[in-house]
Amino acid sequence: MNLSDPIVEAWSAGGVVDAKEACRILGIKAATLYTYVSRGMLHPVAQPGRKRRLYLRDEIEGLRSRSLARAGHGAVAASALQWGQPVIDTGITEITPDGPRYRGRLAAELVEYPGAFENVAELLWTGILPNGPGTWPAEPLPAESAARLRALMAGLGEAPGMIRAFQAVALALGGKSVDEEVRHGAPITAAKQLVQAFAGCCSLLSARRRYRAPTGDKPLAQHVAEALGHAPVPELVKAVNAMLILSADHELSPPTFSARIAASVGAELHACVGAALAVLSGSGLAGGCDRIEDTLAGIRTRAQLDAWVSQVMRDRARSWAFGIGSYPQGDPRAKQLIRMAREHPRPTRRAEMLFRFLEAVQSEVGVPPRIELGLVALCSAWDLPAGSAGALWAMGRTAGWVAHALEQRLNGFFLRPRGQFHPVPQGGAVLKS
Incomplete structure (x- = not known):
């Protein structure tokens, strides 16, 4: 599949820059740029069949912000929120070239052992990784919360967006003050109950189209598989666990930052999660999974597939499903999920179409996929419902x-970040100092 150079160049002009432009942004000479590369501070983007080196614009801008911060420029505070200097100390997750490390443990390895989302969640919450796969026995919701949940679910309609459904669950189960939550030692119990309720919401995507409360002492991944209308065979349970574990945290992403802002002003746990869900619903995040699934569902012919690849190039693919500043050499989470999808003995036609799409984009531009495409690929391989x-x-x-x-x-x-005020004249243009 060949794309014309103008399309590739149009994409490259937005998502990646050449060495000359990188030097201009950083205010350095070419020799210094190559020194940054040799020291691992910058990572050129692979371009199959091309000699010219290209660089991720986000990585270049991030290096510039860090350089300004070290030089003591006060105005860099604003750019620190765009892949600049860390703004919050945290001991939860570190982003490394091999993927996120939760409390010092590589997420990719946690997928293999203990391989259970419950253990990983408790590691994130307490710093302790329980030995061996564990389960959270399903506990009935308090009568008041259950009634509220049924009422909210009834108002969502037959095919609600899942983020909206999760927000309804958080609203239904919340309501207590943070003082009550803390004094009763309830945060961890509330967190488990909330995640189990989200598993019950997955039944809204199945033929049942209604909430299915988890029951019994089963792994959470099994609850999810059953809610989605599938038999919980071990291979599917492993796939669901992998998707949950690799999604569990990614440092200070926008939704996580929103949860922390809510927590900093005394919001109770459900409200913090609700704030994060509102941000996650954006098309640049979990909404991106829905966008990929919707597009994939409409692909029936090779010509339609070619058109999708060309459209992605024109839209600068990296802005929504390809390339991520955290991983200049490729998102390890996406690689792991796509590998698991390819290992499925009988992948669906949807999955095979997506594999061809990924191969086409990779061969033309060389920018690897993000976790959204990995999640969609593994869900497609197992024929899980859209959403x-x-x-x-x-x-x-x-x-x-x-x-x-x-x-x-x-x-x-x-x-509480500070704003830098710029007066706006009557015509609407911002006056820059």
Whole structure:
């Protein structure tokens, strides 16, 4: 599949820059740029069949922000919120070239052992990784909360967006003050109950189209598989666990930052998760999974597939599903999930179409996929209903949001960035100082 150079160049002009432009942004000479590369501070983007080196614009801008911060420029505070200097100390997750490390443990390895989301969630919350796979026995909801949940679910309609359904659950189960939550020692219990309720919401995506409360002493991944209308065979349970674990946390992503802001002003746990869900619903995050699934569902022919690849190039693919500043050489989470999808003995036609799409984009531009595409690929391979990828991302990330909310409470200060005021004239243009 060949794309014309103008399309590739149009994409490259927005998402990646050449060496000359990188030097201009950084205010350095070419020799210094190559020194940064040799020291691992910058990572050129692979371009199959091309000699020219390209660089991720986000990585270049991030290096510039860090350089300015070290030089003591006060105005860099604003750019620090765009892949600049860290703005919050945290002991939860570190982003490394091999993927996120939860409390010092590589997420990719946690997928293999203990391989259970419950253990990983407790690691994030307490710093202790329980030995061996464990389960959280399902506990009935309090009568008042259950009634509220039924009423909210009835108002969602037959095919609600899953983030909206999760927000309804958080609203139904919340309501207590943070004082009550803390004094009764309830945060961890509330967190488990919330995640289990999200698993019950997954039944809204199945043929049942109604909430299915988890029951019995089963792994959470089994509850999810059954709610989605599938037999919980061990291979599927492993796949669901992998998606939940690899989604569990990613440092200070925008939704996580929102959860921490809510926690810093004394919001109770459900409200913190609700704030994060509102941000996650954006098309640049979990909404991106839905966008990929919707597009994939409409692909029937090779010509349609070619058109999708070309459209992604024109839209600068990296802005929504390809490339991420955290991993210049590729998102390890996406690689792991796509590998698991390819290992399925009987992948669906949807999955095979997505594999061809990924191969085409990779061969033309060389920028690897993000976790959204990994989640959609594995869900497609197992023929999980549309909406599952975004739902599993939100479920998994809830563990991280809870951990960050609890950590932020211990910090004891409000998160309150400052604004830099610029007067706006009557015509609407901003006056820059």
